[in-house]
Every structure is written in structure tokens, then in C-alpha cells.
Amino acid sequence: MKIFPAIDLYGGKAVRLVKGDYNRMTVYSDDPVSVSLDFKRLGAEYVHLVDLEGAKEGTTPNFETAVAIKNTSGLFCEIGGGIRSFDTVKKYMSAGLDRVILGTAALQDEELLKRACDEYGERIAVGVDIKDGFVAVKGWLEKSDTDAFSFCEKMQSLGVGTLICTDISKDGNMKGTNLELYRLLSERFSVNITASGGVSSLEDIKRLRRLNLYAAIVGKAYYIGKINLSEAIEVAR
Numbered sequence: 001m002k003i004f005p006a007i008d009l010y011g012g013k014a015v016r017l018v019k020g021d022y023n024r025m026t027v028y029s030d031d032p033v034s035v036s037l038d039f040k041r042l043g044a045e046y047v048h049l050v051d052l053e054g055a056k057e058g059t060t061p062n063f064e065t066a067v068a069i070k071n072t073s074g075l076f077c078e079i080g081g082g083i084r085s086f087d088t089v090k091k092y093m094s095a096g097l098d099r100v101i102l103g104t105a106a107l108q109d110e111e112l113l114k115r116a117c118d119e120y121g122e123r124i125a126v127g128v129d130i131k132d133g134f135v136a137v138k139g140w141l142e143k144s145d146t147d148a149f150s151f152c153e154k155m156q157s158l159g160v161g162t163l164i165c166t167d168i169s170k171d172g173n174m175k176g177t178n179l180e181l182y183r184l185l186s187e188r189f190s191v192n193i194t195a196s197g198g199v200s201s202l203e204d205i206k207r208l209r210r211l212n213l214y215a216a217i218v219g220k221a222y223y224i225g226k227i228n229l230s231e232a233i234e235v236a237r
Contacts, residue, residue: 001236002215004048005039007032009062016220020168028223036073042229046076048217054082067095080127089116103127117159125162126155156191166196177204186211205235
């Protein structure tokens, strides 16, 4: 299992939210590029980037920061947040980002999703942000009426190779991840499943690894010193 340490971008800074609440934001670094270099020094090969401003507005205000992280660190970079047009997908791909994550667009614009998958294949992932069993959109600000498992089934049928599944209720809470959710996802679907939200300890990572998931995202637990990234990477292997 791969470990993707996360950098959430807002105003060019590395921040974290609690349960996606923009009013509960903590700034962890004014220099996200240096954070990515810390990840690399600790043995990371991957980084998960989210443009939180973009997720709200459907724009790319942190584009230059994301590109700087890729160019400086050389890590495998996936990015999500506000990517709602093919031009934006192409913009990130042309700039050298390794994987683009579609969230709101995957739910609301099937033609965009199909076009992106046709053009970029495995470099396209879909973020499935789950709130009370349904898919949340627009930076988690709205809950759709689409059942999360039905949505995952549809994504698999459309040829999406990677699903990044977040239990919003667990995110940033430091109370553990939703193991039952990831067990069900891993049993039902044959795509790569990435666990996101509430990964708070090495024990969480050990349990997720036993489910044969593709990857886990580590966010707040790293920033507040609850997870040693080097140990997490080793445990995940």
C-alpha cells in the first residue's frame, strides 16, 4: 500500500480543515514546497494535493504552487479541487502533474469524465467524498442525492482506475478511519481504492494495508506529530 502525505492549499499556504469546514482552518506552513521536500526527505514518493480554494470556486488559484511542488520535489503529484473543465485537466497535465482528481465534475459532467479518461487513462482519478452515505460536492459544501456505492459502481463501469474515497465525518477528527467503509469498497470493486479521512495512527495504516487497498492519505496526523511519515511508509509496505 502506498502512502500519500497530503498538502491542502489555500492562499498559497499548507492548511488543514476539520470535516471540510472552511471556518475551521489551521495554517501549518507558509511554504508548501518545503513541506513537500520534507516528505521526500522522510522517504515519500507520492504527494496528494488539494486546491481548497479551487474546490469552492471551480478555479485554479493555487496552480503555480502545485507546479512548484512537482518541479522542486520530483514526487508523484496528484491534484484535486475545482477541476471542472477539460481545459483545466489539460492545464495540469501539460504542467507535469501526474494525476488529476475529478470530484464534482465526475458526478455532474459525465462527458468531461469520459473525455478525460479517454485522453489520459490511468492519470485520471475520481474523488468520492462521502457524507452520510451520499456523494458530497463543491468542496464538501453540498450533499448530492447520489448514493456513494452506486456512484463507485458507475465510475468502475466507465473505466475509472482509481477512486479516492473520503469519509467526511472522519476527516481531521483524529479518531480513526472508517475501516468498515474501506472493507466494503475493497470487496465490491476491482479498481484502486485510496483511503482518505481520519487516518490517525500507525495502527490505522496496518489495518488498511490488510484490506489490500491501493493507498492511504495521511494529513493532519502528520502535521501534529501523531504519525511518523517514515514509519508509516514502512508499515504500509
